[in-house]
Amino acid sequence: MSAAIVRMSSVSKYFGSQRVLADLDWQIAPGQVVGLLGRNGAGKSTLLECMLGLREADGGAVTLFGEDVAGLSDDARGRIGYVPQRTDLFDWLTPVQMFDYFRAMYPRWNTGKVDGLLSRWDFGPELRNKPIKRLSGGEQQKLAIIRALAHEPELLILDEPVSALDPVGRRAFLRELVDQVIERGTTVVFSTHILSDLERVAFDLAFLKDGRIALQGQTDALLEGARRVVVPAATLPGAPLAGEVRRRQEGAMTSVIVQAQGDDVARLAREPGVRVEPLTLEDLFIEVTQ
Numbered sequence: 180m181s182a183a184i185v186r187m188s189s190v191s192k193y194f195g196s197q198r199v200l201a202d203l204d205w206q207i208a209p210g211q212v213v214g215l216l217g218r219n220g221a222g223k224s225t226l227l228e229c230m231l232g233l234r235e236a237d238g239g240a241v242t243l244f245g246e247d248v249a250g251l252s253d254d255a256r257g258r259i260g261y262v263p264q265r266t267d268l269f270d271w272l273t274p275v276q277m278f279d280y281f282r283a284m285y286p287r288w289n290t291g292k293v294d295g296l297l298s299r300w301d302f303g304p305e306l307r308n309k310p311i312k313r314l315s316g317g318e319q320q321k322l323a324i325i326r327a328l329a330h331e332p333e334l335l336i337l338d339e340p341v342s343a344l345d346p347v348g349r350r351a352f353l354r355e356l357v358d359q360v361i362e363r364g365t366t367v368v369f370s371t372h373i374l375s376d377l378e379r380v381a382f383d384l385a386f387l388k389d390g391r392i393a394l395q396g397q398t399d400a401l402l403e404g405a406r407r408v409v410v411p412a413a414t415l416p417g418a419p420l421a422g423e424v425r426r427r428q429e430g431a432m433t434s435v436i437v438q439a440q441g442d443d444v445a446r447l448a449r450e451p452g453v454r455v456e457p458l459t460l461e462d463l464f465i466e467v468t469q
C-alpha cells in the first residue's frame with residue numbers, strides 16, 4: 180500500500196481541562212474518500228484543524244505528504260484544499276477580486292474551472308461583483324468551496340461544506356465532488372451530519388467518539404455487516420460477541436450491536452426469542468456515537 184497522505188499518531192488536544200482528542204491515531208491513504216462522523220461537539224472541527232496544523236495539538240505527531248505539519252513546505256501547502264465550517268473569506272472583497280488575489284498565490288490555479296463553477300452555481304455578473312459580506316450564507320459557502328477546488332488539490336478537507344446549501348446547491352456540489360474531484364484521484368476527508376450525502380460519496384466512514392476514531396470501514400461493508408442482535412438477557416454469553424460495538428440492557432432483553440456477523444451471531448439467531456436486525460447508516464451513527 181502506498182504511504183499515507185495523512186498520518187496522525189497519538190494526537191491529543193485539550194481546551195482547558197476538556198480533552199477533545201485523546202491519543203488519536205488515524206491514517207488516510209492516497210485516493211481515499213472518508214466521511215468523518217460524530218455528534219455535535221465530538222471534536223470533528225478540532226481534529227481537522229489539528230490535521231492541517233491550523234491548531235496546535237498538545238501531544239502526538241501529524242504528517243501530511245510525509246512532512247511534519249508544523250513545518251509544512253509551500254509545495255505541500257499548495258497541494259491542500261480546505262473548506263472550513265465557518266467561511267473565512269476576505270469579505271470586504273468581491274468574488275472577482277478575491278479569486279484574483281488567490282490566483283496569484285497558487286501556481287496551479289485553474290481560472291477556467293473557477294469560471295465554470297461560478298456559472299454553473301448561479302453567480303451572474305451582479306453577484307460576482309458584490310462585496311462578499313453582502314452575499315447570503317449559502318453563496319459564501321459556494322465561494323469557499325470554489326476557492327478550495329480551484330488549484331486542484333491532491334488533499335481536500337471539507338468541514339460540513341454543505342450545511343448552508345439548499346438541496347439544488349447540495350446536489351450540484353456532490354456531482355462536482357464525485358464527477359471531477361474524486362474521479363481525479365483526490366484524497367478527500369468530509370465531515371457532515373447529512374448521512375444521505377455520505378452514502379452517495381464516501382467509500383469509507385470514520386466515527387469520532389471520546390476523542391478517538393471508534394470505528395472505521397468501507398461504507399458498504401459497514402452497512403452490510405452491522406446488525407442489532409436482540410437477545411433474552413439470560414441467553415446472552417457474558418463475553419463480547421465477535422465485532423461487538425456496544426450492548427445495552429432493555430428490560431428482559433439485551434440489545435447488542437456488532438460490526439460484522441460472526442459464527443456466534445449465527446448460533447444465537449437459532450435460539451428462541453432472538454432477533455437479528457440490519458442497521459441503517461443512521462442507526463449505526465446513533466449506536467456507535469452514543
Ligand SMILES: Nc1ncnc2c1ncn2[C@@H]1O[C@H](COP(=O)(O)OP(=O)(O)OP(=O)(O)O)[C@@H](O)[C@H]1O
Pocket residue numbers: 194199217218219220221222223224225226264
Ligand atoms: N476555541 C475553543 N475553546 C474552548 N473550547 C472549544 C474551542 N473550540 C472547540 N471547543 C470545544 O471542543 C469540543 C469540540 O468542538 P468541535 O467544534 O471540534 O466539535 P464538532 O464535532 O466539530 O462539532 P459540530 O458537529 O457541532 O460542528 C466542543 O465541546 C467545543 O465546545
